[in-house]
Amino acid sequence: MFYRLSGQFRTSYYEDNRLIGEKLERTVFIATMLVASIAIPLVASPYLLSAVLIPFLIFSLAALGLNILTGFAGQVSFGSAAFMAIGAFASFNLLLRVPAIPSLLAFLLGGMCASAIGVLFGLPSLRIRGFYLAASTLATQFFIVWCLSKVGWFTNYAASGVITVQHVAPLGFALDNHVSKYLFVLVVVTTLTVVASNLMRSNIGRSWMSIRDMDVAAEVIGINPLYAKLTAFAVSAFYCGIAGALYSYAYVSTVEPDGFSLDLSFKILFMIIIGGLGSILGSFIGAAFIVLLPIWLNVFFSAMEHFSGLKAPSGITSNVELIIFGGIIIVFLVVEPHGLARLWQRAKEKLQIWPLSH
Amino acid sequence: MKHFYKLATVLLSASALLAAPACADQPEQYIPVLSYRVGPFAANGASMFSGLIDYLNLTNAKGGINGVRITFEECETEYNTSRGVECYERLKDRQGGASVIETGSTGIAYALLDRLPQDKLPMTTMGYGRADAADGRVFPWVFPLISTYWSQAAAMVEYMAQQSGGMDRLKGKTIVDLYHDSAYGKESFPVLDHYAKEIGFNLIKIAIPAPGIEQQAQWLQIRQAKPDYVILWGFGVMNAAAMKAAARVGYPREKMIGSWWAGSEVDTVPAGDAAKGYLSMTFTAPGSFPVLEDIKGTLYDRGKGNLSGDAKFGSVSHVRGIVIGILMTEAIRAAQQKYGIGRPVTAEQVRWGYEHLVLDEKRLGEIGALGLIPPMKTSCADHEGSGAAMVQEWDGTNFIPKSKGWVAGDRALVRKLAEQSAAQYAADKNITPRDCGKED
Numbered sequence: 151m152f153y154r155l156s157g158q159f160r161t162s163y164y165e166d167n168r169l170i171g172e173k174l175e176r177t178v179f180i181a182t183m184l185v186a187s188i189a190i191p192l193v194a195s196p197y198l199l200s201a202v203l204i205p206f207l208i209f210s211l212a213a214l215g216l217n218i219l220t221g222f223a224g225q226v227s228f229g230s231a232a233f234m235a236i237g238a239f240a241s242f243n244l245l246l247r248v249p250a251i252p253s254l255l256a257f258l259l260g261g262m263c264a265s266a267i268g269v270l271f272g273l274p275s276l277r278i279r280g281f282y283l284a285a286s287t288l289a290t291q292f293f294i295v296w297c298l299s300k301v302g303w304f305t306n307y308a309a310s311g312v313i314t315v316q317h318v319a320p321l322g323f324a325l326d327n328h329v330s331k332y333l334f335v336l337v338v339v340t341t342l343t344v345v346a347s348n349l350m351r352s353n354i355g356r357s358w359m360s361i362r363d364m365d366v367a368a369e370v371i372g373i374n375p376l377y378a379k380l381t382a383f384a385v386s387a388f389y390c391g392i393a394g395a396l397y398s399y400a401y402v403s404t405v406e407p408d409g410f411s412l413d414l415s416f417k418i419l420f421m422i423i424i425g426g427l428g429s430i431l432g433s434f435i436g437a438a439f440i441v442l443l444p445i446w447l448n449v450f451f452s453a454m455e456h457f458s459g460l461k462a463p464s465g466i467t468s469n470v471e472l473i474i475f476g477g478i479i480i481v482f483l484v485v486e487p488h489g490l491a492r493l494w495q496r497a498k499e500k501l502q503i504w505p506l507s508h
Numbered sequence: 509m510k511h512f513y514k515l516a517t518v519l520l521s522a523s524a525l526l527a528a529p530a531c532a533d534q535p536e537q538y539i540p541v542l543s544y545r546v547g548p549f550a551a552n553g554a555s556m557f558s559g560l561i562d563y564l565n566l567t568n569a570k571g572g573i574n575g576v577r578i579t580f581e582e583c584e585t586e587y588n589t590s591r592g593v594e595c596y597e598r599l600k601d602r603q604g605g606a607s608v609i610e611t612g613s614t615g616i617a618y619a620l621l622d623r624l625p626q627d628k629l630p631m632t633t634m635g636y637g638r639a640d641a642a643d644g645r646v647f648p649w650v651f652p653l654i655s656t657y658w659s660q661a662a663a664m665v666e667y668m669a670q671q672s673g674g675m676d677r678l679k680g681k682t683i684v685d686l687y688h689d690s691a692y693g694k695e696s697f698p699v700l701d702h703y704a705k706e707i708g709f710n711l712i713k714i715a716i717p718a719p720g721i722e723q724q725a726q727w728l729q730i731r732q733a734k735p736d737y738v739i740l741w742g743f744g745v746m747n748a749a750a751m752k753a754a755a756r757v758g759y760p761r762e763k764m765i766g767s768w769w770a771g772s773e774v775d776t777v778p779a780g781d782a783a784k785g786y787l788s789m790t791f792t793a794p795g796s797f798p799v800l801e802d803i804k805g806t807l808y809d810r811g812k813g814n815l816s817g818d819a820k821f822g823s824v825s826h827v828r829g830i831v832i833g834i835l836m837t838e839a840i841r842a843a844q845q846k847y848g849i850g851r852p853v854t855a856e857q858v859r860w861g862y863e864h865l866v867l868d869e870k871r872l873g874e875i876g877a878l879g880l881i882p883p884m885k886t887s888c889a890d891h892e893g894s895g896a897a898m899v900q901e902w903d904g905t906n907f908i909p910k911s912k913g914w915v916a917g918d919r920a921l922v923r924k925l926a927e928q929s930a931a932q933y934a935a936d937k938n939i940t941p942r943d944c945g946k947e948d
Binding site for chain 2: 196205296312401408409448449
């Protein structure tokens with residue numbers, strides 16, 4: 151009734167090539183962006199901005215990066231956190247050692263460093279695939295974190311290996327309060343998301359998907375697997391690198407090798423598995439699920455304790471939260487193995503014919 | 509759907525209740541507790557934060573701080589920086605604002621470093637964190653109380669010198685630093701390097717990559733070097749593995765000195781008999797103290813203890829938490845003495861209290877903690893307060909004091925290193941150090 155596709159005709163190439171083809175979806179997207187960029191900074195509390203929305207956006211970007219590699223190009227990777235680390239450390243060192251470098255350029259170059267290392271560690275993908283490739287990306291994860299903590303130069307010889315980052319002002323926009331950090335992250339994430347959606351509709355995106363679906367067939371129809379796989383690694387690592395730089399500069403304001411552990415890589419992988427492999431929206435939904443649900447459970451349980459006046463023995467609630475979190479993951483994967491994005495897709499199909507059933 | 513509404517109503521009303529100001533007659537002082545009871549370091553974290561809560565409960569049971577009740581709220585960080593920042597942001601403004609933060613995690617503490625001056629909130633980092641934060645002129649909001657890593661390393665060398673019969677006797681000796689191959693493991697380097705050069709002992713650094721279950725190669729190297737002492741700057745499962753490996757190659761555990769993160773029951777019990785005789789540093793003395801008896805009598809005997817099992821009562825981690833609580837309440841008490849007794853104080857005033865802590869033997873005796881921690885006195889410039897530590901020995905079932913009282917190394921050296929490092933930090937971050945002569 152409300153979500154109708156009928157009556158929308160595309161009469162020019164411009165209309166046909168639009169990123170968001172349907173009118174209603176376009177309206178919703180613009181409205182979301184307006185809310186996110188104007189209403190939320192005006193009304194949201196510092197807590198919501200700095201502790202919930204900023205990490206959500208940053209992890210969404212990292213998940214999107216991994217989704218490009220795993221979801222779209224079909225190359226499983228456990229190294230996303232390592233690429234985030236490279237982005238963060240490269241930006242830090244560029245800002246530290248290159249005099250008067252614009253911070254935006256430092257972030258970009260940081261992402262490109264991650265990209266270069268990504269290509270290097272993507273080389274094994276030319277010979278091995280599937281779980282074997284996943285195991286080889288583990289090497290990326292361990293090597294990068296080990297290297298960053300081993301070589302003092304990267305951490306500028308900080309005694310504890312945790313460095314406090316510099317204050318930056320990309321394009322004269324000082325990242326010194328919650329609102330400015332949030333807006334900066336929002337702009338970067340939105341831009342990169344739009345770029346990613348366009349990439350997926352382009353020549354290169356289609357070559358990734360054909361490699362994912364059947365690499366032999368892709369090669370037969372003239373796609374160069376070397377080029378396709380390595381560009382996927384490069385773009386994916388770039389996205390993760392930028393996410394790492396944002397994580398350090400706009401969220402925790404520190405850089406530490408141990409912060410980018412295998413644990414984080416797994417978390418990002420879970421985000422795209424739960425959100426939906428090969429779906430841009432899925433990266434966001436998955437990040438929301440993994441980042442926000444534990445926080446929500448924690449808030450919920452402390453509120454329940456307060457409300458009921460009952461005090462659970464210490465440590466019990468923390469463990470119960472983990473159990474419920476794990477339980478919900480299993481339930482969702484059983485109900486919809488293709489991720490929450492697929493759930494949304496199905497809801498959309500239902501909405502289009504609602505209130506009729508066929 | 510019906511259920512959903514029900515749930516939502518419950519949730520909404522619950523959060524409304526949380527947001528409502530506490531309408532008690534008694535004035536209140538709020539402390540957020542950023543704990544980790546699950547995750548990789550839960551074994552230490554659960555006991556430590558229970559200790560802190562136990563002491564706060566004990567204080568309340570005795571009528572609060574000059575009549576001011578302490579309220580606290582717990583948030584699970586899982587020792588994860590991202591979660592820790594979220595907890596901090598969530599809790600800091602509750603109930604009239606937080607008084608002080610203690611995270612028990614280096615990563616989270618560093619992430620909060622920049623937020624503290626904006627929020628005007630002091631943070632303690634007991635036994636971890638930046639050693640150069642002892643320089644309060646550059647780090648006005650951070651308090652690495654009692655002893656920093658550098659003080660610990662200096663105290664280790666001092667203890668070895670005492671055992672050998674003087675600092676000059678260490679000359680020509682061989683000391684192995686078996687360290688966790690991480691930033692934490694390297695914390696001791698500046699101090700140990702300095703001593704090795706000054707005194708002239710042979711320092712061999714041997715890294716153990718995390719997690720450190722396999723240490724055969726390293727202990728072979730140690731056996732060849734025949735060191736007079738082995739420093740175990742370890743963490744987690746590596747510690748018990750090192751003790752077992754030492755037993756296998758026949759290296760006396762009495763010559764092994766662990767850092768304080770290698771010195772709790774979590775480390776020694778898994779090593780079984782191999783741990784017997786093992787030494788470690790500690791900034792809280794082992795044994796029984798009136799304040800522990802008090803907590804047992806007032807809380808645990810009435811089933812109000814915070815630990816999930818009484819077995820961990822009085823464990824090293826538990827006592828560390830209690831000491832965090834003691835220092836928090838003492839800082840608030842000091843602040844009250846300046847800004848109004850029996851009234852809640854602001855976080856800024858609590859910071860003043862932390863800078864004017866005087867825990868001499870008399871005061872420690874009054875709170876039943878005489879001998880539990882070294883006497884300490886903080887100031888605007890000195891945020892550490894003591895710099896001493898104790899050497900404890902594992903006798904197979906308990907830790908017992910090994911060194912005669914508290915051991916402190918070359919305080920001037922540690923201070924010099926801290927000031928140098930802090931000055932570097934100030935230069936990097938464009939911070940103008942405070943002039944402590946002008947502070948009251």
